[in-house]
Amino acid sequence: MLPGGAGRERRWAEAAAAPRSVSLRPAPPLRLPARRELLPGQRAAGAARPAPSPASVRRAPASAGIASGAGQGASQSSHSRGIVSHCSDTAMIPSSVLLDGGDEAECCILRFPDLDLKDPLPLAAKSNHRVELDTSVRKKYAFARKKAFALFVKAKEVPAAARCPPATCRVGQWWECCGRTFPDLTGMHRHVATQHSSDIQQQTGLILQQLAAEAGTSGNPASADKANGLRGPPYNSQELSGSLPDTSHISSDELTSSGEGEVLLYYCYCEVENPERLCGWQQSLCQQLHLTGKVRIASEGINGTVGGSKVATSLYIEAMVSHPLFTNILSREDFKRSAGGARCFPDLRVGVFEEIVPMGIEPNEVSYKETGVHLSPEEFHKEVEQYLSQAQSDTVLLDCRNFYESKIGHFRGCLAPDIRKFSYFPSYVDENRALFENKRVLMYCTGGIRCERGSAYLRAKAACREVYQLQGGIHKYLEEFPDGFYRGKLFVFDGRFAISSNEDVVAECRYCGAPWDQYTLCSSPHCRQLVLACPGCRAKGFTACCPACQEKGLELAARPSGRLAKEECECTDRRQRVPAQHAGGSVFGAGR
Template identity: 55%
Template sequence: MDTDFATDHLLLSLDVEKLAADAVMHDKPDITAPRRAYTHTKKRAFAEFVECRRNGPLSWRCCGQTFIEPAVVHKHVARAHSVEIERRTSEALDRQLNLEKSGIAAEHQTEDEPEDMNAWMPDISHIPAEQLMEGDGEVLLYYCYCELTHPEPVCVWQRELCQMLHLTGKVRVATEGINGTVGGSLLGTRLYIRAMMSHPAFKHMSDDDFKRSEGGAHCFPELRVGVYREIVPMGVDPNVISHTLAGTHLDPEEFHREVQTLLTDEEAARDTVLLDCRNFYESRIGQFSSCLAPDIRKFSYFPDYVDQNLDLFRNKRVLMYCTGGIRCERGSAYLRSKDVCKEVLQLQGGIHKYLEHFPDGFYRGKLFVFDERYALAFNDDVISVCRYCGAPWDQYALCWPPVCCQLVLSCGSCRERGHTACCPTCQRKREARTHTSHTHSPDATHSTHSSDTTHTHREECECTDTRPRIPKDS
């Protein structure tokens, strides 16, 4: 359901401070915003809180109760959640103040003027083109939540910037911000970071917001830049479940101490859930000790997974983690909206930042990445096995023959014997194709290269058809 809270006349007409006679009144936060801005922001925060409790056209679920009349749920929220509303209001006003200080207010004047993009382009007139394409390279992973009223010009700027610097990768732009992973030469990525932080929308980013790993432009087949509804595809309207509702951020040192306590203290273990927000093929090759790793195929299934497994999180402290932190921003917000957890905390910077500080810490195995490297190694542990022989193995390759986009854990010995498919159906197709190839060309040899470009971009095999979309964990 798409809701424009700024024009919801019912909610904006409410006096949210006087909905309930017995509501606890609080001192106003120390803000510099005019009273009108404060009132509007508080009404919006109130509306967002009410909307995230909706579980039907005229039904809301909050604090274990079901409400069917808007006025009743409004009074309940005003009475029982006034502290939370004030907190959200204060945070929203602080964000707006920071945006204005960093110059984003001027973005509305510049985004629509393409010629102004030159102000955010690096001067490379003195740099030979080969310097931008040769030498050591790296891959950057980053995201930034910020308000982009007009994401299309930002998308155009990103595409031209990456092309200028000979970078490949994927960049998602939306009204809620930007999310990207790009690869190129060390010079190219350094200029890219500098250009990013020169843009008025991203000035509050720091060098530490970009996670680095060895690689380069060859790690991606192409450059893909586009405008999307969400910068991370959870499948929930960002206006309903916003990243601003996210859990408490823990830096790697704090998260490390929390996991250590979880593993050594029995009471903490009973009270805490260590939740992996990634997909099953990511957690299969690397994860934190004693984590709960949902058997889901993509992040857009995560909300349904939470809904169907709420009892796992009821009255628990939840520690969440993902690759770089961005999925936890929306995932923790969704979990908090269910109002069942004691506390929701998340690893700031994700596994990537944690492993920079603790390569031999509590995360074991490889870190899956969404490029042609498939995984990064920070320690020597192998926690997964070959699907054919059961030998330790954690190097993914695409299913062969190229009839789907499933990833396969098949060791070198098994691949030499022709075991390269993700399921029996694909294996039979492989054998049929090999037989046909040998029949038509006696000298032909079958190939198992995962980079074959004839495969479709859909998962069309029994692996997907027989897998439960949303597993029920116990």
């Protein structure tokens, strides 16, 4: 026992045995010790147990409590358990269960029936909002967290029959997550608990929002509106649940089939008053349909690419076009389909961003409402045909994608900027205004979304005379003209890297110059850029994007694990962030 422990215990015993009139004086504040010392109610070895008077037991006011602070959870956990075992009316929720709401999140309060705590809370919220997490709230939170955990695990479930013949499979189901396979549920639960706590917290908050909407308690601490800083009017529960498809008549095998699936690519510009609510609905929808992929949501709309079985993707499309937010805006034809499936993405990522396509400019500065003229694939085909046949000097066929995309596929005679990110496109236009002045610009990109912001920027800067864009992007063009003026492969941002509609190979091996257009990742762990290396060169050990990365990879292989190397790459060092006007960009020839 630490010094002072016996005296403190004696004072507690005297206070417990005192008459009722004496108990009106506030008791000394209980401070959870940082070291192992005796707590009220504990006794030293050999000491007699004090007998408190029933009259001295009274409930502390609602304002009394101890806030659980960051950095104290580990040192207080064992003491908290001791308190719970001695205080039958103690209500405790650890800080780990609180939603990530910053300083304004509700404090966790320990209530002691015997004590009045005079000291202020160590972690006072910025506002005067003090909420006591009672038993009913704890039950709601526990329910929401269990449901979020179960939904996450269910989304990673893969039937064993989809991986091996039924006769050889002894396990009913497997789970896949983060590139790993879990044959047992216990291992999957352990992985999710240790590696995906933030995902569970986010989903828990969304479920709590639904509970709060059902109860109509906007000020309830369980409502994640305050904790997550949500904006706009809440959806009611019927709207949230009603927009999810009914899958009761569909077997799990149909939703998770690893056979021939497909990948959807789509976007929709519209006014979204509450992006966080839409994010929650998207998360629930994709998890219910076992879809993987990436979905970006902002106040200006939604942009997504998801993969799964054909049954799942069809249900996803129907749910999207029937959602009240997208009615009469998003149609079934706006979804671009290609062969693939859930395997094309490592996981599901749904989030709220400032822009649905990262251009680096606020949507209110360059609005999607100020875009160029949309041309159907047929109209665009005619424009390109006229451009190539007449060699029009007042027209620019502009590829607004990144250099590694246009390298493996492009329209004949196009201008392809040598930029690494779309966020560099505005600077490219500013640095090369002479290329666009008094010109007609025909723009195109993968699915059309980058042309929406790109054409709006050209118009906002008055950089050209007219600007037209390919509606639906290259994806829709190839559906109608697979052997048209676009040659080579179409780069996609998933595990496939590219999809093809013709046999043309317009790129070459980085090392030997042989025709080759299949990307792999640079073998150097510090780089991981895309590299074009043919099988012959890879067999010789040329697996990096440049000699510098090749040497660095060999050095890292010889070093002890855990040591990191400085990032060096000739590909990055030699490429200008924004090509100057004299460089302009790569102009691909008009011939086949």
